[in-house]
Amino acid sequence: MxxxxxxxxxxxxxxxxxxxxEELPTKATCYKIxxxxxxxxxxxxxxxxxxxxxxxxxEYDEYRASCPDLINGGTGCFLTYPEIEESEQVNxxxxxxxxxxxxxxxxxxxxxxxxxxxRDNLLHDxxxxxxxxxxxxRWYFLGQExxxxxxxxxxxxxxAAVDSRKQIEEMDPSWILLQYHPGPVDGLRVGxxxxxxxYNMPYCMSTFxxxxxxxxxxxxxxxxxxxxxxxxxxxxxxxxEALQLAREHNAKExxxxxxxxxxxxxxxxxxxxxxxxxxxxxxxxxxxxxxEEDSGRLVMAVNRKGQMVPAWEFAESYSVVADGKVxxxxxxxxxxxxxxxxEDGTLINQ
Amino acid sequence: xxxxELRERLNRMTGEIPAETHRVFLSAACPGKEARIVKxxxxxxxVFALVLILITVAAIAAGIVYDLKWWYGERTAETDPxxxxxxxxxxxxxxxxxxxxxxxVDVKVREVSWMPDEGKLVVSIQATAKDPEHFxxxxxxxxxxxxxxxxxFEPDMYDEECExxxxxxxxxxxxxxxxxxxxxxxxxxxxxxxxxxxxxLFEGLxxxxxxxxxxxxxxxxxxxxxxxxxxxxxxEYSQDWMKQDYDRQMEEYIEEYPNMKEYAExxxxxxxxxxxxxxxxxxxxxxxxxxxxxxxxxDDTELYAGGTEGQVTFAIRTGK
Numbered sequence: 001m002x003x004x005x006x007x008x009x010x011x012x013x014x015x016x017x018x019x020x021x022e023e024l025p026t027k028a029t030c031y032k033i034x035x036x037x038x039x040x041x042x043x044x045x046x047x048x049x050x051x052x053x054x055x056x057x058x059e060y061d062e063y064r065a066s067c068p069d070l071i072n073g074g075t076g077c078f079l080t081y082p083e084i085e086e087s088e089q090v091n092x093x094x095x096x097x098x099x100x101x102x103x104x105x106x107x108x109x110x111x112x113x114x115x116x117x118x119r120d121n122l123l124h125d126x127x128x129x130x131x132x133x134x135x136x137x138r139w140y141f142l143g144q145e146x147x148x149x150x151x152x153x154x155x156x157x158x159x160a161a162v163d164s165r166k167q168i169e170e171m172d173p174s175w176i177l178l179q180y181h182p183g184p185v186d187g188l189r190v191g192x193x194x195x196x197x198x199y200n201m202p203y204c205m206s207t208f209x210x211x212x213x214x215x216x217x218x219x220x221x222x223x224x225x226x227x228x229x230x231x232x233x234x235x236x237x238x239x240x241e242a243l244q245l246a247r248e249h250n251a252k253e254x255x256x257x258x259x260x261x262x263x264x265x266x267x268x269x270x271x272x273x274x275x276x277x278x279x280x281x282x283x284x285x286x287x288x289x290x291x292e293e294d295s296g297r298l299v300m301a302v303n304r305k306g307q308m309v310p311a312w313e314f315a316e317s318y319s320v321v322a323d324g325k326v327x328x329x330x331x332x333x334x335x336x337x338x339x340x341x342x343e344d345g346t347l348i349n350q
Numbered sequence: 351x352x353x354x355e356l357r358e359r360l361n362r363m364t365g366e367i368p369a370e371t372h373r374v375f376l377s378a379a380c381p382g383k384e385a386r387i388v389k390x391x392x393x394x395x396x397v398f399a400l401v402l403i404l405i406t407v408a409a410i411a412a413g414i415v416y417d418l419k420w421w422y423g424e425r426t427a428e429t430d431p432x433x434x435x436x437x438x439x440x441x442x443x444x445x446x447x448x449x450x451x452x453x454x455v456d457v458k459v460r461e462v463s464w465m466p467d468e469g470k471l472v473v474s475i476q477a478t479a480k481d482p483e484h485f486x487x488x489x490x491x492x493x494x495x496x497x498x499x500x501x502x503f504e505p506d507m508y509d510e511e512c513e514x515x516x517x518x519x520x521x522x523x524x525x526x527x528x529x530x531x532x533x534x535x536x537x538x539x540x541x542x543x544x545x546x547x548x549x550x551l552f553e554g555l556x557x558x559x560x561x562x563x564x565x566x567x568x569x570x571x572x573x574x575x576x577x578x579x580x581x582x583x584x585x586e587y588s589q590d591w592m593k594q595d596y597d598r599q600m601e602e603y604i605e606e607y608p609n610m611k612e613y614a615e616x617x618x619x620x621x622x623x624x625x626x627x628x629x630x631x632x633x634x635x636x637x638x639x640x641x642x643x644x645x646x647x648x649d650d651t652e653l654y655a656g657g658t659e660g661q662v663t664f665a666i667r668t669g670k
Contacts, residue, residue, distance in 0.1 A: 152607025156614075269564070271613055304500075 024239070024298060028186060028310040028342070030230040033302065035204075037223030039063045039104055044219070047103055051096060053215040063221040070217050072167070076177050076207040077220050079192065079334045081124035085116045089212070093176045097208040100219065101180060108224035110206065111189075114179035118209055119171045126168065130161045131320065131328055139165060142320065142327060144280045153279045157272045174212030181205050182224065184300075191301030191313050193337040193349075202334075203302065227308060235298070235310055235342045242312035243296055245345045249338065250291040250316060259289040260318075282322040290319050292333060301339040303348040310342035416574070416582055417443075418461045418474055425572070436465045437472065440668055445632075447664035454550055454641050455487065456480055459664050460582075464628055469593035470586065471566065471666065475637060477552040477581045486542055488520060489573045489581045490553035490642070495521045495535070501650065517646075518653075525577055538644060543579070549644040551657075554583040560634045560663070565589075565624060591621035632667030 041060040048065040052058045056067040066073060084090075094112065101110050114121070126132045131142045139146040141154060154160040182190045182204050194203050204225065209218040237245070253259055263285035264273040277283055295315035300308045317333035319326045339349045414420065418437060422428040442462045449457055460474045479487040496519070503516040520541040521533050539545040554573070559565045569585040576582065590596050600614045600621075607614075627633050642657025649656075 148607070149609040152603075152610040155603075155607070156610060271616065275610075275613055 025187065025235055025310075027232055027234055028188065028300070029232050030310075031185070031227035031300075031308040032230055033225040033227050033306060033308050035223055035225045036105070037063055037204075037221065039221055043104075044221075047100060048216060048219055051100065051216045051219075053211055053217055063223070064219070065216070066218040066220075070211075071209065076118065076121065076179070076209055076218065077205075078125075079114070079179065079202045079205060080121055080128060081116075082113045082179070082334070083116060084112060084114065085120075089174065089176055089214070090115045090178070092214050093178055093208065093210040096210070096214060096216070097178050097180070100208075101206060101221075104221060105224035107226055108204075109183035110180040111183040112178065113181045113205075114177065116177060117173050118175040118177040119168055119173050121177045122164070122168050122171065126161060126164050128331060128333060130159070130164065131331070132161055132165065134165075134168065142280060142322075150279050153272070153275050157267050157276050159266070159276075172212060175217065176210045178208045178210070179205055180207075180222075185227070185308060186300070188298055188300045188310060190308075191299040191311065191337070191339055192334070194302065230307065233310065233343045237312060237340065237342050237345045239296060239298070239312070241345065242314075242340055242342075243293060245340050246291055246296065246312070246314040246338075247293075249314075249340070249347065250289070254289060260287055262286050284323055286321045287318040287331065288321055289316050289336070290329075292317055292330070298342060299339075301348065303339075303341075309348065311339040311348055312342055313337055313339055416474075416576055416580075418463055418472060418584075421474065421572070421584055425574075433465075433468060436467060437463045440465050442667065445664045445666070447662055449662045450660045452480075452641070452658070452660045454480055454485070454643075454658070455552060455639075455660075457552075457637070457639055457660065457662050459637065459662060462664075462666050464592065464666060464668055466592060466594045466625065466668070469590055469596075470588050471592060472587075473557060473585045473666070475554060475557075475583045475585075475662070477554075477583075477639065477641075479550055479579065482579060484547055485550050486544060486547040487550045487552055487579055487581055488542075488575055489583075490551040490640070491571075491573050492521045492575065493518055493538075493551065493644075495519075495533075518644075523574060539646065551642050551644050551653075552581045553640045553642075554585070555638040555640055555659070557585050557635060557637045559666075560636050562624075565633070591617070591624060596621050628666065629668050632665030634663065634665050637662040637664070 039062065041062055044063065044065045045058075045060045048060075049058070052065060053067050053070065057069060059066055059068055094115070098110065101108070123134055126134075132146075133140040133143075141150065141159070144150060146154070151160065155162075179202075181192070181202065184190065190203065192202055202222065205222040207218065207220040207222070208216060211217055263276075264270060267273040267276070277285065292315040295313070297313050299311060299313045301311040301313060303309050303311075314337065315333060316336040316338070317329070318331040320328040320331060338347060340346065341348050418441065419434070422434060422437060428434060440463045443460070445459055445462055447459050456478045458476055460476050462471075462473050464471045477487060479485040498514045499516075499518055500514055501516055503514045515537075517537050519535050520538045521535045522541055524532055524534055535541065538549065542549060554571070556563075557566070557569065566587040567589050569587050571586075572584040574582050590599070593599075597618050600618050604611050604614045624633065638659060638661050640657050640659050642653060644653065
């Protein structure tokens, strides 16, 4: 009897696991794509003018509209932290942003990938790129509180990020950032980056920044595309195989390329580096590129032939290593993606 | 306003949206989008002769002297008369210099101007083929400017408007002021003045003090090829220590951050020493360059790192 119960329980577990397992398609259609991004300045003015902050000077350019008196150009145009925070304010802004996106890109079904107060986004940005954290109104650099003394060293080392920190401190927390990416193609999400691996511009990502009254401060339209179906391809590479290939790729690149750096290379001179180390209590700082193993996902990515094909997307990031110990992970985590063909595992974007 | 109303407005202005223009790649990934291959419709020899005559006549008529005054006054349209005055005031033309033996090119430092009030140092250099009868000289930086060179390029890549190419392309400045585009470009042999000659590519690698190579920091660079076939480079350095009021700024920094006193004082001392050297015997510097002969289909490693390297040593000092 006991054997039957155990057998039955095992069967149930197998069924349950199968239900939980990610279902992957076995075939996918490849597409030839045509990009569209050319929204002239006059068109931007015509479409966006009445949504911009009233009374504020607005600069219109190809696929951009922004209020330079309120925000620095380019703010929010890179993907920093893809997370969606639900709120009434976010929902109101989404309605406007999606109406405008549908107006200029009627063929595109955009997908919201990031929605949060702009200040939160910039904080992530400052943490990911410059290793600064803002906790209870105090700044921390690589985990060390930024005292007046450390501030002096950081200024000499050109690591003070004074403007970014000031911008965050003074920013109205009601400002909202929305980032859109092309919606899924045949059920698969679109790859994050352009074909060239070093080209860290998110693929067709559009950004909107609203003030607390749901007026637009910045609109940046990243583009859309139309697709022509091509051949059908088989998805032969499993997630486990892709991860193994990704590890091999990362190891090979690290062995042959210049993918890590000593922090003294970033300093104006050796004396500053010594002072920085002494102040934060380490004897060496190094950044190393590592594979973000959990980032693997099957997407439709653009290869170097301008075709959208099924591929495994992986991210790489930097780990900051102090005295041989990792003290910060995921630096620049949204910048470095590479793509492995889901058909044969070859690298398709390098 | 409804989405429909918005779209109607849009259509009135620009026609159906989206117009599939692919400009995204052309603006983001292919800066050389306006580039078009210049197709030869008449014989190369005749074109060469005509172009040479026209360019020579134009240059003589215009009386262009490619000096720093021209570089900042005409090419970059520097509008600050005070900057121009200081540059001229501190100018040293053709400082004493020594080039290592080189059978292919003559390289010389043409002009140097150190502007202490601006914290700027500008240096122009010139490379000339030793044997212009048989060699044509261009800048290595004029090769594949758009980044669209890809030895594995296949047609239909990205999209039909993105002009990727599997062969190297050379960029030329349009000397005709009436030309629509500032540059023209195309496969190397088609862009040479005389493709029967051998092509030399010159690259200015580094210009730095001999004793303290890090002193000047990184240069912003510009380069051009004159109608006479010389390749010119401009190196511009901006460093706080070069400024006259650097010491005062550092004193203020010390006041704000007393913990940095020792460091800041050592920086002041180094800056003073460098400025005094500039004002007296000058700072001995070395210009490193590389020359490689371009051969169609050559190995890219050889193209990017091969050839021969040479140096020119000279001293930078204030012109006052």
